[in-house]
Amino acid sequence: MKVVKFGGSSLASGAQLKKVFNIVVSDPERKVVVVSAPGKRFAEDIKVTDLLIECAEKSLKNEKTDQALEAVIARYQDIAEELSLPGEIIQEIRLDLTERLNGDKSKPDRYMDRMKASGEDNHAKLVAAFFRKMGVEAHYIDPKEAGLIVSDEPGNAQALPEAYESLSSLRWRSGILVFPGFFGYSKAGDVYTFSRSGSDITGSILANALKAELYENFTDVDAVYSVNPSIVEKPKEIKVITYREMRELSYAGFSVLHDEALVPAFRAGIPVQIKNTNNPSAQGTKIVAERNNTNGPVIGIASDKGFCSIYVSKYLMNREIGFGRKLLGILEDFGLSYEHTPSGIDDISVILRENQFDKEMEEQIIDRIKTELHADQVLIQHKLALIMVVGEGMRHNIGTMARASKALAKVNVNIEMINQGSSEVSMMFGVKEIDEKKAVQALYNEFFVPVMV
Numbered sequence: 001m002k003v004v005k006f007g008g009s010s011l012a013s014g015a016q017l018k019k020v021f022n023i024v025v026s027d028p029e030r031k032v033v034v035v036s037a038p039g040k041r042f043a044e045d046i047k048v049t050d051l052l053i054e055c056a057e058k059s060l061k062n063e064k065t066d067q068a069l070e071a072v073i074a075r076y077q078d079i080a081e082e083l084s085l086p087g088e089i090i091q092e093i094r095l096d097l098t099e100r101l102n103g104d105k106s107k108p109d110r111y112m113d114r115m116k117a118s119g120e121d122n123h124a125k126l127v128a129a130f131f132r133k134m135g136v137e138a139h140y141i142d143p144k145e146a147g148l149i150v151s152d153e154p155g156n157a158q159a160l161p162e163a164y165e166s167l168s169s170l171r172w173r174s175g176i177l178v179f180p181g182f183f184g185y186s187k188a189g190d191v192y193t194f195s196r197s198g199s200d201i202t203g204s205i206l207a208n209a210l211k212a213e214l215y216e217n218f219t220d221v222d223a224v225y226s227v228n229p230s231i232v233e234k235p236k237e238i239k240v241i242t243y244r245e246m247r248e249l250s251y252a253g254f255s256v257l258h259d260e261a262l263v264p265a266f267r268a269g270i271p272v273q274i275k276n277t278n279n280p281s282a283q284g285t286k287i288v289a290e291r292n293n294t295n296g297p298v299i300g301i302a303s304d305k306g307f308c309s310i311y312v313s314k315y316l317m318n319r320e321i322g323f324g325r326k327l328l329g330i331l332e333d334f335g336l337s338y339e340h341t342p343s344g345i346d347d348i349s350v351i352l353r354e355n356q357f358d359k360e361m362e363e364q365i366i367d368r369i370k371t372e373l374h375a376d377q378v379l380i381q382h383k384l385a386l387i388m389v390v391g392e393g394m395r396h397n398i399g400t401m402a403r404a405s406k407a408l409a410k411v412n413v414n415i416e417m418i419n420q421g422s423s424e425v426s427m428m429f430g431v432k433e434i435d436e437k438k439a440v441q442a443l444y445n446e447f448f449v450p451v452m453v
């Protein structure tokens with residue numbers, strides 16, 4: 001039995017839904033189908049989830065929501081018309097959205113999650129109806145009834161351990177089960193969504209709970225590429241990659257799969273296959289526990305913008321027991337999570353995502369570090385990009401770091417910081433955001449483009 005997840009781009013139009021239907025019925029093992037909300041049909045299009053967020057934000061500000069609501073309904077209507085589905089489906093969706101829109105706004109975060117979750121919930125109902133119209137037994141599965149119990153963290157929920165036991169009984173249900181991705185219910189019965197792109201997580205949880213032989217994740221690219229295809233044209237495809245490598249790359253910017261989606265599949269030893277809805281015969285990428293090391297030291301290079309570094313220096317910091325703990329404690333007091341902490345004898349840098357705080361909070365943080373830790377110098381550097389060079393082969397290859405830094409020097413990219421050693425499969429370079437693309441391209445050329453002699 002296989003669990004199959006289709007992303008928003010695979011479900012963005014009636015024509016895409018027909019492809020999805022053909023893929024599902026072409027393999028009788030494809031029993032559980034996890035769906036996202038309709039995504040982008042073309043580059044400038046807006047995902048239904050973003051339309052829903054806009055609608056919820058307007059409603060929370062007591063502004064008019066008619067237009068935003070109609071934009072959401074129009075997306076489903078277009079799909080239903082293209083597939084000649086009966087009008088009642090759209091009536092049901094309209095009713096559901098109106099109910100959610102007029103629901104309790106006393107807890108804005110939860111209100112937002114109820115609105116966001118409707119994107120996948122209504123689409124799962126529509127997809128199941130389409131499959132039935134095509135003559136197969138298909139059922140919409142309500143995550144509440146099925147027992148997808150999650151933590152009560154708005155926009156950032158996690159499945160609770162007991163969810164797996166409850167979901168396992170889906171195995172005995174007949175027909176194709178269409179399960180909405182992206183959200184679950186707290187123990188108290190309220191809707192909470194995962195973080196953005198979280199339908200990937202739902203698929204992995206179900207694959208684990210139902211002990212699937214494979215978790216197939218259908219998207220709009222033929223494979224996971226060794227580098228983001230928007231930075232390098234036609235990059236090398238990855239055929240096989242380990243969970244560890246993929247998690248590092250997803251976390252660092254490979255948006256093709258949510259970084260949290262690997263853990264449930266990994267724990268149950270279920271391989272994950274990335275495939276293309278628009279080209280299902282392409283081999284795709286398989287994510288497994290171990291692979292033969294045939295690719296050289298590096299399998300992928302990921303990058304992401306929007307980081308800053310807080311640099312703290314103090315003479316004799318090395319002798320001051322508890323300095324690091326106190327520094328991180330200050331950040332914890334502000335509710336900030338950090339990414340890396342490269343350090344020297346008398347100095348330490350903390351790398352954080354800068355969208356977590358504003359100018360005012362930044363000043364308060366610097367002030368506390370200066371006064372409480374008696375630091376000699378505290379500096380914040382903004383607009384950094386982090387580049388992650390990943391590969392299981394790195395441990396056995398001497399000189400990978402030297403090759404990477406030489407490649408960056410050759411294109412005149414200054415390395416603002418390096419972090420290597422804590423992870424066995426990756427090394428991190430911090431560069432200025434403006435240098436990100438140039439740096440990634442240079443690293444790609446160094447590790448993937450053969451040199452002609």
Ligand SMILES: Nc1ncnc2c1ncn2[C@@H]1O[C@H](COP(=O)(O)OP(=O)(O)O)[C@@H](O)[C@H]1O
Pocket residue numbers: 006007008009010036039197218219220221223224225226227228229230253254255256257
């Ligand atoms: N290394 C990579 N390999 C493949 N795709 C990548 C990579 N990095 C980023 N992407 C982007 O991920 C996109 C697919 O993910 P996403 O938009 O979430 O799809 P879906 O709609 O299926 O959920 C691709 O279209 C591609 O632009």
Ligand SMILES: N[C@@H](CC(=O)OP(=O)(O)O)C(=O)O
Pocket residue numbers: 006007008009036037039047049050119181182195196197198199200
């Ligand atoms: N629709 C949600 C969840 C999701 O997983 O979507 P997609 O599969 O299109 O990335 C989002 O946009 O965040």
